Amino acid sequence: MVNRLMEHKELNEEPTLYLIPTPIGNLEDISYRIIRTLQQVDALACEDTRHTRKIFERYELKSPPIIFACHAHNEDRATGRILSLLRDGMSVGLTSDAGAPGISDPGQRAAAAAIAEGYHVEVLPGPSAVITALTVSGFPIPAFSFLGFLPRRPGRQRKVFNAFADTPSAIVFFESPFRVGKILKIALECFGNRHAAVCIELTKKFENIHRDRLDVLIEKFSDKKIKGEVTIVIAPADHDLDQEDDSED
Template identity: 40%
Template sequence: MTQSAGQLVVIATPIGNLGDLSPRAAEWLQKADILACEDTRMTRKLLTLTGLRTAAKFMPYHDHNGKTMRPKLLDALQNGKMVALVSDAGTPLVSDPGYKLVAACHDAGISVTAIPGPSAVLAGLAAAGLPSDRFIFAGFVPHSQKAAKTAFREFANLSVTSIWFDSPRRLGASLQMMHEIFGDRLAVIARELTKLHESYHRDTLALLAEFYQQAAPPKGEIVILVSGMTASDDTFDTAKLTAMLREEMQATSLRDAVQTVSQISGQSRKIIYSLAIDLDKES
């Protein structure tokens, strides 16, 4: 007799010590044979806080051990086991490990379902007061300044609200780069979303950058939300084009710098070339 395959359940868990598990999430956690956890200690703490008891086996599953753990979880699923995938907090797979396991389950014909719940991305969007009909989650701000600027430029001329995760200690620098590239748009710094000390700071990128460059780094997890480009935005004025050219010309030839800035800004190559010549004369 062939044994039927099990099921993978992706479960959103409360963020921090606030919020209760939904009845459906609690039911599936109690049903599960295996809890695949980003951090088993955090998951045990969560279950203790919520008063939930489970006989499930705890197994660590994260970016560093995914290659070795995935076959074991798939084997258990193919042998009829129920596996619940949980993150430290919030919704798994949103800047957390897990998508490769979900993809492998689909490839193997194993049923996958998700139980929605807390998400810093959607919580921030709901309370920010920025356009929410179209938005894009851009992930974590890259660590290096060059990579961060490249990432910001990819979104600079999109007419959608962009949402970013960032480190508190890099927040001031990130906001300054955003101001240089996005222009002086309305933005929101959301801190410790759905937790006890949740807060929102809403202002222009220029004022936010000035504030967080002077203030001590805020505590907790940070979400940055930036409004999209509007028809009235002068996103690529002369000052911004000149700043972009100056940076590009430090790393490459004048010709290549003109080509790059022209592609990014959508401005006339003739205009960009003229600015580049002026910069070259200055240097």
């Protein structure tokens, strides 16, 4: 069935950079289009080639003739190689370890450089930890602000949070599993005692979602050891007002 679906569309004839999202946890969260593109590109740049090869092994795909790394420590050099391949008339795919390349992951520089030189850049839709966390939080999300990975220093974290303290929308960000309790305390200082959701290992076997007010979550995570990826959602300010109105009824 996969091969039959792949026959319906070939890649663009012009040199193209394909930004290819990969599963954030569960390897089954992948589209036929992503599988087809991974097999058809002339070259593939990966945040970690070992990680991407797991997808090729899982679906028994043939690796592209050219496969190389494009990560935070070599992104400028890798971008140069991507442009060189595009100049040679090749199609190039770009993947990060999880989710969409360029969103808190390497890839933005390569995309910007390809666009600046007039090459076609095509983005494939796919898995997103941000959208998954917002959806599973259960909070009303008419709008949201995505903060990516926060700075490591508490002072800078407060500065980022304070810049969004008066924003009525939801706040979503990625955090290290070793700093969850500390970042929740700073969130309480800056946002007040809003509701929040701590999303651990989204889509994976041991996915775990904790939803409560920040003061309760702080107590829960003060000494709790966490393993895996963490995405945190702070509820919109008016969600807490809605909760208070409901309790009065």
